[in-house]
Amino acid sequence: MTPRKERMTAVSILLIAVSLATFFGLRGCDNLKEYFFDPSEVVAGAVKKDQEFRLGGMVKENSFKRTAGSLDVRFIVTDFAEDVIVRYSGLLPDLFREGQGVVATGRLNDAGEFEAHTIFAKHDENYMPPEVAESLKTQHPAKTSEPRP
Amino acid sequence: MNAFMNWFYRMASPPHFYRWSGTAIPWFLVPATVLAVIGLYLALVTSPTDYQMGDTVRIMYVHVPVAWLSLMCYTSMAVASAIGLIWRIKLAHAVAAAIAPAGASLTALALFTGSLWGKPTWGTYWVWDARLTSYLMLLFLFAGFALLRNAFSDVQRGDRAAAILAIVGVVNIPIIHYSVNWWNTLHQPASFSVTKGQAGIDSSMLWPLFTMLFAVTLYLVALVLMRTRNEVLIRERRKAWIKEVLVK
Amino acid sequence: MTQWADWFAMNGDGVFVWPCYIVTVLVLVGNLLIATRNRRRLLEDIRLQIPMENSR
Numbered sequence: 001m002t003p004r005k006e007r008m009t010a011v012s013i014l015l016i017a018v019s020l021a022t023f024f025g026l027r028g029c030d031n032l033k034e035y036f037f038d039p040s041e042v043v044a045g046a047v048k049k050d051q052e053f054r055l056g057g058m059v060k061e062n063s064f065k066r067t068a069g070s071l072d073v074r075f076i077v078t079d080f081a082e083d084v085i086v087r088y089s090g091l092l093p094d095l096f097r098e099g100q101g102v103v104a105t106g107r108l109n110d111a112g113e114f115e116a117h118t119i120f121a122k123h124d125e126n127y128m129p130p131e132v133a134e135s136l137k138t139q140h141p142a143k144t145s146e147p148r149p
Numbered sequence: 150m151n152a153f154m155n156w157f158y159r160m161a162s163p164p165h166f167y168r169w170s171g172t173a174i175p176w177f178l179v180p181a182t183v184l185a186v187i188g189l190y191l192a193l194v195t196s197p198t199d200y201q202m203g204d205t206v207r208i209m210y211v212h213v214p215v216a217w218l219s220l221m222c223y224t225s226m227a228v229a230s231a232i233g234l235i236w237r238i239k240l241a242h243a244v245a246a247a248i249a250p251a252g253a254s255l256t257a258l259a260l261f262t263g264s265l266w267g268k269p270t271w272g273t274y275w276v277w278d279a280r281l282t283s284y285l286m287l288l289f290l291f292a293g294f295a296l297l298r299n300a301f302s303d304v305q306r307g308d309r310a311a312a313i314l315a316i317v318g319v320v321n322i323p324i325i326h327y328s329v330n331w332w333n334t335l336h337q338p339a340s341f342s343v344t345k346g347q348a349g350i351d352s353s354m355l356w357p358l359f360t361m362l363f364a365v366t367l368y369l370v371a372l373v374l375m376r377t378r379n380e381v382l383i384r385e386r387r388k389a390w391i392k393e394v395l396v397k
Numbered sequence: 398m399t400q401w402a403d404w405f406a407m408n409g410d411g412v413f414v415w416p417c418y419i420v421t422v423l424v425l426v427g428n429l430l431i432a433t434r435n436r437r438r439l440l441e442d443i444r445l446q447i448p449m450e451n452s453r
Contacts, residue, residue, distance in 0.1 A: 007235045022320045035278035036333045056333055093272030103335050120271045125340040128351035129197030204407035207414050211421045254424050262417040269413050375432040382439040392447055
């Protein structure tokens with residue numbers, strides 16, 4: 001082998017070794033990387049009781065209720081397979097909507113409801129002017145609340 | 150193949166590079182400025198608001214180009230480093246050294262604009278999800294590259310050590326890109342996809358985005374050429390050709 | 398006049414949008430200025446070094 005080919009081999013081996021190490025390293029610590037749990041995982045018991053965690057999914061259409069005269073709200077987070085009821089008291093982010101994504105931090109109470117102390121809105125990857133969104137809605141009414149795979 | 154390699158070696162010889170890059174820089178910088186002015190006008194004045202985000206969608210026209218190009222910067226830095234290591238081309242190391250600060254500044258800009266976008270949309274400036282955390286790593290990789298290179302008094306040894314770091318760090322690039330698909334993140338998935346081939350961005354917003362992207366790309370080429378010329382001056386200061394260039 | 402003020406305020410989102418654009422432009426232009434300043438300094442250094450070596 002020429003010295004140049006030796007160096008090429010060395011660089012390739014280095015790259016492959018680091019990729020493999022990263023791949024198995026990342027597989028080993030799954031719980032570190034999942035920023036939030038889906039309702040299905042929560043219903044299946046992925047989270048220990050009294051443990052604080054984040055719950056992520058879609059705010060179910062027509063599930064949002066506010067107790068009159070207070071900041072207390074209640075809504076359902078869904079991944080279109082399972083639902084979790086969320087209770088929260090406080091200001092909501094501007095992008096919080098029914099049919100849009102949300103990530104809530106808190107813990108489950110005895111009734112199996114999620115008591116959140118922080119709510120973040122999760123945006124989807126679609127950007128369009130209001131007129132386009134309006135015409136999409138009339139053409140395909142289901143389009144805006146399509147589940148993310 | 151041989152003819153190409155010969156051409157490549159000739160273009161990459163420091164005196165030759167120094168001469169052609171001097172003429173090339175304005176050809177990138179002038180169109181970059183023109184496109185940037187058009188892009189800013191489109192982004193800030195004529196483009197529509199978003200149906201969900203309103204005017205904050207305008208942050209996309211700076212956030213997406215700088216974030217996307219920072220990944221390009223890192224990839225080119227790693228490729229240049231590998232070329233420098235394998236073929237012992239000095240200019241390749243000079244290019245890698247020139248890219249690092251440019252890439253770091255773009256990464257910092259993407260983090261800054263991203264957090265200013267996150268506050269009104271998500272409700273927070275920062276979260277430790279897989280996308281944001283792996284992207285923060287990119288800033289550390291650029292900084293580590295520059296620090297490691299400067300830690301050696303011998304330019305050549307610094308070049309080689311930093312080149313290995315650049316190549317090792319390139320595994321972070323696919324992690325950043327796919328983090329939004331592989332794991333649950335607060336950051337939204339990509340609007341463009343090679344496999345799906347569809348854009349989640351309406352065409353009225355795509356044009357300002359592409360104009361800005363193209364402007365920043367041309368700007369980056371000019372900046373990296375300028376910085377590479379400086380690196381060449383540092384490395385070749387004792388060579389005869391430099392004196393010939395300067396005396397003229 | 399008010400339509401310019403409205404445009405600038407961006408329905409209250411201006412406080413997030415404008416810093417993004419201003420800082421980006423400053424950093425990108427700053428990169429170019431630093432590169433040209435470094436180049437000038439390097440050329441000066443090299444020019445100073447030429448007569449020194451010739452006199453040796």
